[in-house]
Amino acid sequence: MKNPFEKMPTVLTADEIIDKAFRRAEKAASALTPKGGPRAKARQREELRIRTISNVIRDNLRKLLDRTPGVSELPPFYRELVDTLVDRDQFHRSLAHVNWAIKTIRNLEQRYVEKIRYSRDPDEMSRLRRQFYGRVADVIRDIADDLEYLNQARNVLKDLPVVDLNLPTVVIAGHPNVGKSTLLRVLTNARPEVASYPFTTKGINVGQFEEHYLKYQVIDTPGLLDRPLSERNEVERQAILALKHLGKVIVYIFDPSEYCGYPIEEQTHLFEEIYAEFGEFPFIVVLNKVDIADEEKIKAVEEFVRAKGLEPLRISALNGEGLDELKERVIELVKPMVEEQARRIMERELRKYRDEL
Ligand code: GDP
Structure with a gap:
């Protein structure tokens, strides 16, 4: 659209x-x-x-x-x-x-x-x-x-973001510098487009990937889902909540290496907030930068995530580790929605075809 x-x-x-x-x-x-x-x-x-x-x-x-x-x-x-x-x-x-x-x-x-x-x-x-x-x-x-x-x-x-409202969409969340935009780039294999978005000077990054002829959209939201919602004013909150109408799956990124500059406690705190706010969506939690993170810290984060009833995934957006599995998980969650969408399009086309006969 x-x-x-x-x-x-x-x-x-x-x-x-x-x-x-x-x-x-x-x-x-x-x-x-x-x-x-x-x-x-x-x-x-x-x-x-x-x-x-x-x-x-x-x-x-x-x-x-x-x-x-x-x-x-x-x-x-x-x-x-x-x-x-x-x-x-x-x-x-x-x-x-x-x-x-x-x-x-x-x-x-x-x-x-x-x-x-x-x-x-x-x-x-x-x-x-x-x-x-x-x-x-x-x-x-x-x-x-x-x-x-x-x-x-x-x-x-006229500066509203241009996103495809028909595509099942993955929204990436997590603190600044945890590797969100790197992940978007490697997942979508394309140069993501930057779409403007109210209340963030950086806009949002939008990329797409295709799997078995079905298309998926991935959105990275710099400045939006990377600090606690409780620190936001009303209007900013609403701009963030509008994302709910786009996102079908949230991919939450932890950086257990802490190279992002946020200690793990702060990261778990942000996670709690976003998990509470977007709780109705399926979450995939990834631990990025496992190529440089301490095993101990990785385990600590994994324990925290498992306690929430979620199964974390280790990845490295930089060297490609775990990315295939991440894609599979995304597709597994989103596929029913994509198929439903494809079915509707096919029915519409069929109807058009029958009407023309
Ligand atoms: P964003 O602010 O969350 O979008 O983070 P970026 O994608 O810009 O990444 C921040 C920094 O972390 C960059 O210097 C990336 O190269 C680096 N980075 C991202 N993913 C990885 C990873 O898996 N391993 C390592 N070692 N560095 C990474």
């Missing part, structure tokens, strides 16, 4: 919209070669100005509405992230005001064109047209704040 706000256009300010429309109206009027007597000519010119203004403004606003998805219709992952970034009520209210402006301008256009058609006096026609200009400018200024808000929202929302 793409960023749902990818197509949202830059939102012009009220003044920019008015300027643009008025300029286009003048241009259209001066390019026109009206026919008939002075009255008919004036009528054609004023009508053209009015129609042009209305069209330019309505097209612009309509495009904004058409290309901006409603937050409530988004998949839960994006919905939750958007809620951390913009006020959903305000966002929808602003869109509703834009819709109101489109309708109001359309009504004004019809009313004023009609008045001009009934008028017999070119001066009056020009007065009516100016009156129309004034009314339209008022309508646009009425929604000036909404336009500004939508533009601010757009600037934030």
